[in-house]
Amino acid sequence: MHDLILHHYPMSPFAEKARLMLGHKGLVWHSVHIPAVMPKPDVVALTGGYRKTPLLQIGADIYCDTALIADVLEHREPEPPLFPAHARGLSRTVAQWADSSLFWASMGYTLSPKGAAAMFASRPAGEGQAFASDRAAMRQNMTLLRPADATSAYRSYLRRLASMLDDQPFLLGEVPCIADFAAYHPLWFTRTLNPGLASILDATPDVLEWMDRLAAIGHGRSERLSSADALGIAHAATPEPIGPDVSFQDDHGIALGSLVSIAAEAFGTETSEGLLRAATRTRYTIERQDERAGTVHVHFPRVGYVLREVRA
Template identity: 45%
Template sequence: MDDLILHQYEASPFSEKVRLVMGMKSLAWRAVTVPMMMPKPDVVALTGGYRRTPFLQIGADVFCDSALICRVLDRHAPAPALYPAAASPLQHVIESWADSSLFWCAIPLAMQVGGLAQRMAGESPEFMKAFAADRAALTVGRARPGPADNAAHLATQLRWLESLLADGRPFLLGPVPCIADVAAAQSVWHLRRAPLMADTLAQFPRVAAWYTHVNAFGQGRPTPMSSAEALEVARSSTAFASVRVEPDLGFEEGARVTVAATDYGSDPCEGALVGLSLDEAVIEREDERAGRVRVHFPRLGYQIKNVKH
């Protein structure tokens, strides 16, 4: 069986979400450290333009977006279940909220109150300027609330989590962990890395206790891998995950299409459509360095467009 290769970097919140799943399932995985900002030539060789972090590689299959990566990992290692029936469909709603609304107030606020300076300690002014420009390009078109707004938004959402935990349950939806827990935990993890957020987090003791349970999952068993090695894995692979284009979804098998995120980092990836369902879109593309690869995207949060000739 091909290795699980996670392309990530240490300070990436969505990478932490996936690392917690690796830990929950006690998985061995290869860790490729990708650049924090563009240019990312080895990333683009595998994804065709998708620049967000992380993405998961299994052979020549490349899975983008943490929501899809988590589903792939759960199929790869079904026990313990990441989507237990006991957690109800509410777990998917909470994941979607945590990956969007909670994330987009927690992460900017942590940076605004000094988290960015701490994380970038020792970097040159030129690097800081380039990083700011990179993130501005990544989030073009998004509103940028100030610290007071983000602090108010965060307090409201942490109160929601505190209320969920009021009956003493160890996890958000009951006695067993689920996707909701790792999705919400990534933002708390990031907040905890900003020293000036300590007083805010101290107001939510149940959230702190819950996070201790989730953080105890660990990160599984990572071993380093270079991006050159990962490219060679893709280039030498000859098998792909089984996919098909389901009927009546508006696109034909083999059509030349682009796939792009609809929220941020909306760089389009172009290829031949080889898989499509209500859950996933898959394009096949050729790259001179990575060879023939198939890039998988979740259907939710992404748009598909036919390429006009």
């Protein structure tokens, strides 16, 4: 069984979600630090174009998006579960809301002009502008909340989270689940990366106590690995075979083996191209070749991603 390799950078909120899920499972993993902004040549060598953070690498299999990473970790180590038996559908639904509506309200507040100026005040000259330009490119054609509207939404969402914590330590019960990790990371970004704006959390002390409980879980045990070594591991490995019993859900009229592109629906819409090797109920898998990474399988969740056939 290949080791778990997380490609991430410390200030990434979605990476914090993945790190906490690894800690929740008590897993050992390798940590590869990647750039926060483009260019990301080693990331693109693995994915073919997808550049969002984090990625989970297992040998020559590359898993994109924390929604899919959660499923992979659950399969790898079922206990303790990320998806509680009594609320599997609810936990996924809350997580999807947190990764979208809550996340963008948090970002609109935390990275408002005032917030961004505070966050990058002590960083090297030009870093803030480079970050802003990079994220603007990733948000092309997205409709964003204005800072005042984001602030209002963020306050409302925090109150909703607080009401879920009225009589229980975690959002859906006595133990944390995917809903908690998804709701936590946008708030972590505000509290940890821009503490000057963290006072918005003070009106919901139950939420702050819940955040402390989640932070105490930690990130498991990790060891640093260079990006070059991770590419070498991919090159030396063979993607896990897709068994004949894996069902094919054809919603597009695109045959397996076709050259396709896959991209996120909205944020970070860079495409990855490859041969379609699987399209199950929950994920797509493409096979691609790279001089440095070798033959890899890149996996995406169905929800939130667009599949298209590439015609000559």
